[in-house]
Structure formats: C-alpha cells, structure tokens
Amino acid sequence: xxxxxxxxxxxxxxxxxxxxxxxxxxxxxxxxxxxxxxxxxxxxxxxxxxxxxxxxxxxxxxxxxxxxxxxxxxxxxxxxxxxxxxxxxxxxxxxxxxxxxxxxxxxxxxxxxxxxxxxxxxxxxxxxxxxxxxxxxxxxxxxxxxxxxxxxxxxxxxxxxxxxxxxxxxxxxxxxxxxxxxxxxxxxxxxxxxxxxxxxxxxxxxxxxxxxxxxxxxxxxxxxxxxxxxxxxxxxxxxxx
Amino acid sequence: xxxxxxxxxxxxxxxxxxxxxxxxxxxxxxxxxxxxxxxxxxxxxxxxxxxxxxxxxxxxxxxxxxxxxxxxxxxxxxxxxxxxxxxxxxxxxxxxxxxxxxxxxxxxxxxxxxxxxxxxxxxxxxxxxxxxxxxxxxxxxxxxxxxxxxxxxxxxxxxxxxxxxxxxxxxxxxxxxxxxxxxxxxxxxxxxxxxxxxxxxxxxxxxxxxxxxxxxxxxxxxxxxxxxxxxxxxxxxxxxx
DNA sequence: AAGTGGTCTAGACCACCGC
DNA sequence: CGGTGGTCTAGACCACTTC
Numbered sequence: 068x069x070x071x072x073x074x075x076x077x078x079x080x081x082x083x084x085x086x087x088x089x090x091x092x093x094x095x096x097x098x099x100x101x102x103x104x105x106x107x108x109x110x111x112x113x114x115x116x117x118x119x120x121x122x123x124x125x126x127x128x129x130x131x132x133x134x135x136x137x138x139x140x141x142x143x144x145x146x147x148x149x150x151x152x153x154x155x156x157x158x159x160x161x162x163x164x165x166x167x168x169x170x171x172x173x174x175x176x177x178x179x180x181x182x183x184x185x186x187x188x189x190x191x192x193x194x195x196x197x198x199x200x201x202x203x204x205x206x207x208x209x210x211x212x213x214x215x216x217x218x219x220x221x222x223x224x225x226x227x228x229x230x231x232x233x234x235x236x237x238x239x240x241x242x243x244x245x246x247x248x249x250x251x252x253x254x255x256x257x258x259x260x261x262x263x264x265x266x267x268x269x270x271x272x273x274x275x276x277x278x279x280x281x282x283x284x285x286x287x288x289x290x291x292x293x294x295x296x297x298x299x300x301x302x303x304x305x306x307x308x
Numbered sequence: 309x310x311x312x313x314x315x316x317x318x319x320x321x322x323x324x325x326x327x328x329x330x331x332x333x334x335x336x337x338x339x340x341x342x343x344x345x346x347x348x349x350x351x352x353x354x355x356x357x358x359x360x361x362x363x364x365x366x367x368x369x370x371x372x373x374x375x376x377x378x379x380x381x382x383x384x385x386x387x388x389x390x391x392x393x394x395x396x397x398x399x400x401x402x403x404x405x406x407x408x409x410x411x412x413x414x415x416x417x418x419x420x421x422x423x424x425x426x427x428x429x430x431x432x433x434x435x436x437x438x439x440x441x442x443x444x445x446x447x448x449x450x451x452x453x454x455x456x457x458x459x460x461x462x463x464x465x466x467x468x469x470x471x472x473x474x475x476x477x478x479x480x481x482x483x484x485x486x487x488x489x490x491x492x493x494x495x496x497x498x499x500x501x502x503x504x505x506x507x508x509x510x511x512x513x514x515x516x517x518x519x520x521x522x523x524x525x526x527x528x529x530x531x532x533x534x535x536x537x538x539x540x541x542x543x544x545x546x547x548x549x
Numbered sequence: 550a551a552g553t554g555g556t557c558t559a560g561a562c563c564a565c566c567g568c
Numbered sequence: 569c570g571g572t573g574g575t576c577t578a579g580a581c582c583a584c585t586t587c
Contacts, residue, residue, distance in 0.1 A: 080556080114560090116557060142428075142522060253508070269493050282369065301490075
C-alpha cells in the first residue's frame with residue numbers, strides 16, 4: 068500500500084469532482100456521464116466519495132441527476148456566477164473594474180437603539196462607524212455606512228482605507244452568513260452630490276447584517292448603489308433549500 | 309428484524325434531523341449538543357445518517373459545528389427566511405397579504421432577438437407573453453411581464469389568472485434554478501399610473517430567467533415592484549457554495 | 550490522551566427508469 | 569428485467585481541540 072496520510076494535498080472527493088468536471092467539459096449538454104459505479108471503479112474510490120463529488124457539481128449547476136436514469140451534463144449559461152458572500156472590492160474586481168475608496172467619516176460612538184438591537188448589544192455601547200464613498204475606475208459607485216460592535220477588538224489600529232473583511236479576519240472574526248435587504252430609493256441632495264447623480268435618481272439600498280458561524284452579528288452595512296451603474300445579480304437554486 | 313421497507317413514512321435522516329432540531333430548541337444558543345457518536349447510539353442509526361441530518365440543520369443555520377470541539381446551537385434571528393424560489397403568490401402570502409391579479413395583456417407573438425437569445429430558441433419562434441398587475445390586499449404592488457417559450461406545450465388551455473408555476477408544473481416543467489438581476493429604476497408615466505405612484509418614484513426591477521434541472525430556460529419574467537412597499541430579502545451563506 | 554468532527558471504505562437494500 | 573441513482577450500515581483512520 069502506498070503512503071496515504073502524508074501530504075494529502077487535497078481531499079479525495081474534490082479531486083474526483085475535478086476529474087468528473089473535466090470529463091463533463093468534454094461532452095455536450097445532456098450527454099450521459101458514466102454511472103456512479105463505473106466511476107468508482109475507474110477512479111478507484113468508494114461510491115460515497117463519487118456521490119459526494121457529484122453532489123458538489125450538482126450544487127454548482129454543472130451536472131444533473133435523474134433517479135433511475137443517470138447523471139447528465141447540464142446546459143451551461145447560468146453556471147459560474149452563483150451567489151457568493153463578497154466585499155465591494157471583490158465584487159468590482161470580478162466585474163473587471165478597479166475599486167478605490169474615499170473615507171467620509173470614521174468615529175467611535177454609542178449605539179442607537181436600532182443598531183444595538185440588530186447587533187444584539189446594549190444601547191449606548193461603543194460601535195465603530197465608518198462612512199465611505201466607493202469608486203470603480205474613479206467613478207462613484209456607492210455610498211457605504213458600516214457599524215461594527217466593539218467585541219473587545221482594538222479598533223485603534225483600524226485602517227478605514229483597507230479591506231474591512233481582511234481586518235476582521237485578522238482579528239479572528241469570520242463572516243459565515245449575511246442577511247440582506249434590498250430596497251429602491253430616490254437619492255436625496257447629499258447622496259446625489261456624492262454619487263454624481265441627479266436628485267431623485269433611483270438607487271439600490273442594500274442593508275446587510277453579517278453573522279459568524281455561531282449566528283453572532285458582527286457587522287451592519289448599508290450601501291446605496293447608483294441605479295444606473297449597478298445590478299444585483301444572484302442565482303437561486305431549489306436544491307440549496 | 310422488524311419490517312423495514314414497508315410504508316417508510318419519511319426518510320430516516322429527516323426524522324433524525326427533526327429530533328435533533330427539537331432538542332436544539334430546548335437548549336440555549338451556544339449550548340453543546342450530544343456528540344455524533346452519542347446521537348447514533350441514542351437514536352439507533354449509523355453515524356452517516358446522523359451527519360447527514362446535522363448537515364441539513366447547519367445549512368438551515370440552526371446549529372453549527374466546530375472541528376475538534378463539537379456541535380452547538382446557533383444564535384437564532386436570521387434562521388427561517390433563507391433564500392427560496394417563490395412565486396409572487398407565495399411571496400405575498402408569506403408576508404401575510406392576500407394576493408390578486410389583473411391581466412393587462414396576453415398574446416402569442418414571435419420572439420424578439422433578445423428574448424430568443426435568453427430562452428435559447430429561434431428568433432421569431434412563438435412565445436406566450438403575459439402582462440399582469442399584481443396586487444396585495446387590493447393595493448398595486450408590482451407590474452409583471454412574462455415570456456414563455458412554446459416548448460410543444462398547448463397554451464390554448466392556459467389560464468392567465470391562475471398560478472403560472474402550477475400550470476407549468478402540470479405540463480411537466482419543474483423550475484429548479486433561476487438567475488435574477490435586480491435593478492433600480494425611476495417609474496415612467498405608464499408604470500406610475502398602474503402602480504398608483506408618482507412619476508419618477510424609485511422601484512425595484514427584478515429580471516428573472518428560470519431553468520429546469522437540466523439547465524433549459526423555461527421562463528423570462530420582468531417584475532417592477534413599488535419601491536415604497538417592497539423589500540427584497542435574502543440570506544447568503546458561505547456554506548452554500 | 551481522550552474526545553470531537555471530517556473523510557473514506559465496502560457492502561447492502563430500496564425506488565425508479567427504460568427496455 | 570437489469571441498470572441507475574437514493575438511502576443506510578458498521579467500521580476505520582485522520583485532524584483538530586481540550587485537558
């Protein structure tokens with residue numbers, strides 16, 4: 068038997084998933100893939116590992132399964148752009164734009180009733196407030212207002228121009244889930260000024276509350292995107308449930 | 309051995325998931341749940357079944373797991389309202405409102421270049437076009453324009469006032485995935501009239517392309533929601549990936 | 550070192566599809 | 569009927585956390 072535990076670069080089911088994805092790429096939409104039993108023999112793994120690999124691919128929308136019939140290559144098109152948890156920076160880079168940021172305001176202040184309730188902290192407790200103008204290729208794209216609870220973190224070393232998620236991650240905070248609410252608003256005079264838009268122009272107001280794996284809220288962010296330059300794209304899958 | 313295959317009301321892992329969820333409900337957030345090995349003994353199932361059950365609960369945001377440490381009850385709050393594939397009817401009912409519909413237009417017409425490309429059919433091929441005003445508790449909420457490809461279906465029996473998804477389902481078409489794009493727009497005169505809003509008021513324009521499990525597009529829907537009465541809520545999970 | 554979740558195996562039976 | 573995916577078992581070893 069070959070050495071097994073040593074330097075197992077990647078998980079087996081991921082390697083299997085990659086291999087099946089590679090084969091699917093060489094076939095046409097709706098073509099039949101080998102059966103799970105064939106694949107386990109060919110790739111020398113157990114059936115559960117094959118199933119787990121295929122499960123990933125189904126979730127990504129790359130293949131689909133029909134009960135007594137088989138596994139097939141899916142029609143592409145929608146693939147790739149599944150819903151992900153992204154920062155403004157990543158989001159813009161993905162669209163091929165260069166993001167930049169102007170800090171409008173940064174302050175430590177007592178939490179309002181509403182903010183305290185949503186962050187599940189005491190009203191009046193310290194929160195870091197950060198207001199930024201986000202630009203893409205030098206053009207104003209969004210106005211962002213972020214509230215962060217203290218959480219024993221030392222915000223004195225905080226750099227408002229750098230990536231927020233990166234700094235939170237460095238502080239041991241990992242965002243696992245976020246609730247978003249999207250609303251349409253007409254820009255007021257101040258907002259229109261910052262975004263270089265006409266007063267009353269339609270804009271997307273996205274309010275996000277981010278949570279750790281344990282369901283502890285760690286961020287409230289309210290972002291107002293220019294309506295003429297920003298779409299909120301997402302893919303909903305019934306399988307996700 | 310007891311009879312096994314007969315009348316197996318529900319899947320084992322679902323029953324196990326329910327039982328674990330019940331126990332979690334009686335505990336406080338961040339309380340420790342029994343280990344997987346304890347649960348498999350207590351519930352007399354294999355470990356894989358326990359893991360599969362817990363996997364569901366993690367996806368629902370009800371519990372969370374930490375590698376060498378254990379399984380814990382999650383902080384609630386966000387739970388329940390995960391992203392789902394819903395119709396206007398379900399959506400409104402979920403918000404406690406009574407939906408109704410006024411049909412503005414219904415016609416079979418040749419597909420435009422753009423519609424044909426998105427539905428992956430020939431330009432000029434027949435599509436069913438349906439324009440409806442959707443109301444909640446009698447108040448106009450949204451303007452909806454739907455394009456359906458022919459797909460050999462007999463649209464002559466089509467009832468524009470009834471649920472679209474129900475009729476598609478009856479025709480053997482199941483929507484499994486949908487790509488949505490959300491945009492902010494200012495209402496034009498005609499839209500404002502139908503929605504009982506001021507001209508130029510901000511509104512959410514949601515464009516959806518629905519696909520079957522095999523990735524075949526079966527519907528294009530463009531819905532314009534009143535900005536003052538409609539939020540688009542969703543929960544993004546990193547686990548979803 | 551003991552206990553936990555994470556991965557993987559080899560095998561079984563069931564439910565469904567197409568011939 | 570044979571082949572397919574869907575569920576489930578009993579056991580093993582690994583990686584990580586906690587003491």
